[in-house]
Amino acid sequence: MAYLIMFAMAFLAATLIPFSSDAVFVGMLAMDYHPWLMLLAASAGNTLGGYTSFWLGHLGKWEWLEKYAKVKREKVEMWSNQIDRYGNWLALVTWFPFIGDVIAVALGFFRLSFWKIAILMAIGKTLRYLSIAFIWPWVEELFK
Numbered sequence: 001m002a003y004l005i006m007f008a009m010a011f012l013a014a015t016l017i018p019f020s021s022d023a024v025f026v027g028m029l030a031m032d033y034h035p036w037l038m039l040l041a042a043s044a045g046n047t048l049g050g051y052t053s054f055w056l057g058h059l060g061k062w063e064w065l066e067k068y069a070k071v072k073r074e075k076v077e078m079w080s081n082q083i084d085r086y087g088n089w090l091a092l093v094t095w096f097p098f099i100g101d102v103i104a105v106a107l108g109f110f111r112l113s114f115w116k117i118a119i120l121m122a123i124g125k126t127l128r129y130l131s132i133a134f135i136w137p138w139v140e141e142l143f144k
Helices: 002-013 021-030 035-059 062-067 073-093 099-109 114-142
Strands: none
Touching: 002 021, 002 035, 021 035, 021 114, 035 099, 035 114, 062 073, 073 099, 073 114, 099 114
């Protein structure tokens, strides 16, 4: 059940809901849940949440951004320049707090290749949790 909770929290954190799954991940590591199963649950949930954000962006239209989000066309074109410059590689940083979700939506909005994004996003999000799991034993030792 705990791994399902981790999956759900990581999924929600990768959508536009402002939430940190890192704290849940660390808390569950502190409660001695199996680190590899936690890594699997967190990575899968966060990656699938990122895919959801990508597809929401893919459904977006210019008119909606201007009308509902009050985003000016010039701002979107600035993002377009960044997308053109860095392309699919931006998917590696969709794990960044706050801006990662926006990047995932933007990658979908500008219709980048899903399969390239999917692979790079999964790598970036997995490396995030792997690094936390890797340093956790040292951090835990500091607080004993």
